[in-house]
Each structure stands twice: as structure tokens, then as C-alpha cells.
Amino acid sequence: MAITKTVRVRLAPSPTGEVHIGTIWMAQFNWLFARQHDGAFVLRIEDTDQNRLVPGSVEHIYEALDWYELQPDEGPLQGGPYGPYIQSQRLDFYRQYAYQLVEQGSGYYCFCTSERLAELRQMQTAAKQAPRYDKKCVAIPPEQSRARVAAGEPAVVRLNIPVHGTIVHHDLVRGNVTFALDVLDDSVLMKSDGWPTYHLAVVVDDHLMNISHVIRAEEWLPSVPKHLLLYRAFGWDAPIFAHLPLILGSDRQKLSKRHGATSALTFRDEGFLSEAMQNFLVLMGWHPKGNEEILSRQQVLKQFRLEQINQAGAFFDRAKLEWINGAYIRSLEPASLVERLAPWWHIPSGASVSAEWKLRAVKAVRERMKKLTDVNELINFAFPAVWDQEFSLFNRQLLIPPKGSERAVKDNLAWTAKWLAGQSEPWSAGELKKQMISAIAAAGRLNAEALWPLRVALTLRAASPDVFDMLELLGKTESLRRVRSFVS
């Protein structure tokens, strides 16, 4: 594809609450496209529906874009040459252009009441017709409607869609799409409260902000002919459009709150890494050339092509997300994993742990983590207070090895306690392992029968990190204390 003009793309969310993961998904493709073409990624807040505003939403949007590393080049916060970037601050533009439309006859004032509209819709639906406005007010002579507006009568401005003909739209990901004009509704462009609707605002702003490519969700595809008609009426060149599929929930419908977490920031709060989320998100709808699916933003930037995005909606697969996140966690240096863990790792108050201890603990559990939040369940039993608490509720059946007998447990534990008591500190997992394995053999015991109860005694869990790692982590005194709790 030959890009002839400067690439300018935009993300245009409505500040109606938490940021949907689909918004971020869309944002990443816009961002990627802008970066690849040395263009600008613009953030524009579409707050023309004052009834749906949720305070704090704009801050959420920034927080989310920040966390996903999709910072805009222009927007309400960073400014830019095409501001303001909040639609509620651009009302004069919309009014001016709506007026122009009416003057040209491409739009018209409509005075129909919501009651009449509802009635009309009801009749049409009953008659199995497509519900749409019947163009009643288009017949009102212009000077008459101007006078009524001037007299203060409530009115909306509608788009005057031709009753015949077709309009062809060329979409970057979908090719040519043809729409028949006679089934289109004369949409409201300006509401009676003087605020624009999406259709007007988006066209005016995309033009005024010199947007070159509109990359947005498929749900907008049906309104493309209206937008194209508006560009035509204004005598403007339309941007290039790319309509991307929707992210689907488990029931294959548009992903929504019903499907669980959809807020972009809850993934951060659940312990997913930003880079893993980025990787997962780009894999929905797009695929690299080779077989390797773990790839950084930089690698994606090299081979991403907007036209390659899939046309079918993708199911949000949490299992794969968790796998990717685990892979990223494993690839982190233990020291930096410790840092990343800080906000999620609940270290009991009163427990004093060194940085070095944390590092060892993290090394023992990193391969088992899918999410950063897993750290608590995976290792916190190492803290004496946590162990004590769990000990009181512990089911001793767990001490019996899968193939072992209950009777052997106590004997093995007693032997182990005695052997451990004879070892001198500092002890290391590697040395302990070497010594203990040979001691077990020398005593005529079996690894499985000796080691399983030991490990369960130390961790109180059927599944846990390696027993020697645990011995090293806990130290001699605490290890012995735990084992002896079961022997005496």
C-alpha cells in the first residue's frame, strides 16, 4: 500500500466508564500503524452524550493507555496543533457545519416529536418494514423552518439522504462494500439540545484533525455510507477506512461485562504483565509470518501489516493469555521479577525478609507462576505465621506419599528430623540434596517415602516448590520446627 500523505490515526473513546479491553485492542493497531509510518496517534474524547458521562473516565483512559504503552502523540493532555481534543469543547464547529448542511439542502430541520417518531417506528415494525424516519420535515420550506427555529421551537438537524442510488465504500481490510441508499435512515446530526451526534462530530473532527486513516471497530461499518455522504456534502476527501472485527466473549457475542473481566486495567490488577498483554492482544486477529508467537513490540513493529488483520472476530482466550503471561514471567531475570512482584506480594507484617531471601523465593516459584498475584499462594507458607495458621487446619492425610503407607510417614519424618538436626548451617539446596539422597539410600529408605512427607510438612501442600529449595529457604531452625511439629 502506498501511503501518500502523512499518516494520522486516532482513538476516539467515549468517557463512559472503565476502558474496555477492546478499546485497547483497537488502540494498539492504530498506534502500531502510526509508529510504522512515522505518523501521529491522536486521542480524541467523544463526550457528546452528556447523559452517559462517568466522571474520572478520561483519567482511566490515560492510565490504561499508559500501562499498555500506547501513549498518544496528541490529545487533551499533551495538546497538539489540532485541538481542542475533547468534543464538548468543539461545539461551535459542529453547529457551524450543521448550519452549512441545512443551507445546502444536504441536511434539514426536523420538528417531529419523539412521540410521533415512536409511533412511526411502531407502525413500520408492525408492517415488517425497516424502521426509519419518513422524511416528513424535508418538505417544510426552508424559510419556514428557519423561522420556527428562530422562534425557539425545538428541532434537530437530519441528514438528507438521497432516496435512490448506491454508495461504494472501499475498506482496507474488507475490500469493496456496496450500500443501497434507499434503506438508509435520515440520521439525526444535531440533537435538539444543540449537541451533535456521533455521525456529525466524527466526520467534522476527523477532517479538521486531518486524520488520514480511520481504524475502528466493525460495528461502525453500517454507518460508513452516512459518513461518506457527509464528506461528499462538505466537499472533503474522506479518510481511508479500515474496519476491524470485534473481540468476542465465550458465547461469541461482543465481549462485554457478562463475560467477566473486560476492563483493560483489571488485567494489570490481576497480575498480568503489560508486555504479555501486548503480545496476547496483537495475536488476536493478526499473526506473524513464522511460528514463533512470543514477540516484542519491536518485533511486531517490523512485520505488522494492517491489511493482514483478520476479518473474523476473535474469541478472548484466557488460557492462552495465561500461558503467554507465564512465558514472560519465566523469561524475566529473577531480580527484576522481584521488583515487578512488589505491588502484589503480600508479605505478612512483622516478617523481616532480606532482598536476598526474596530472590531465592522467587527463583523457587517462578516456573509455576501464571500471574504475578500467584506468588502469594505459591510461597507465602514459607512465612512462619502463615504456616502456623494453615497448620491448625491441615489434613494429615496429605503427608502420605501417593504410593506410601501411613505407618511409614511418622518413621520417615522422625528419621528426617534426626538427620536434619545433624547438618550444619549454612546449608544450600544443592549440597543438602547430594547429602540427603545418599543418606536415604544408606539408611535403606526410599526417596519418595522420605522426601514426600518432608516436603509436605514444610509446605502443607501436595504441590509445592522443590523440597531442597524449601529447606534452604526456611533455614535449619524453621525447617526442624516444622518437621518436629509432626513427629512429637
Next chain:
RNA sequence: GCCGCCAUCGUCUAGUCCGGUCUAGGACAUCGGCUUUUCAAGCCGGUAACCCGGGUUCGAAUCCCGGUGGCGGUACCA
């Protein structure tokens, strides 16, 4: 209802434009094995898909037609 989009393993997808190299490839999940003191991780292997029906062609996942299904839109929401 009407308009539009879409359709390959359970899931994400490669392949479709330029028909043969596809007895359809990869990844996740799942199942089995190896390793082994548990669980992971790692390695090895298995199960598993071209929505259906016609047509064009020597040959179709790929092209054409017709169905079916899913989704989206159909607001003074975006």
C-alpha cells in the same frame, strides 16, 4: 423483518488474492510418554478442522452460484 460483515482443529491462526508444493502447518488447551521427591518447567509424541450443496477444472480449503449459521447495525448512544 431489513441492511451489512464473517465462516479452516475446542480456541487463536497459516494457507485463500496468483487453484496443484495441503494425505491442511503452527500455537494454546487437551491426552500420553520422558524426567522425577510433588507440582510446575522442559523435551518427545497423539487426538483434533477446510459450514453445507451444486458448478468450473485434469485438479478447489483456494474460483463461481445457491443455501445455512454466527455476528454487527437498524436511537435526539457511541
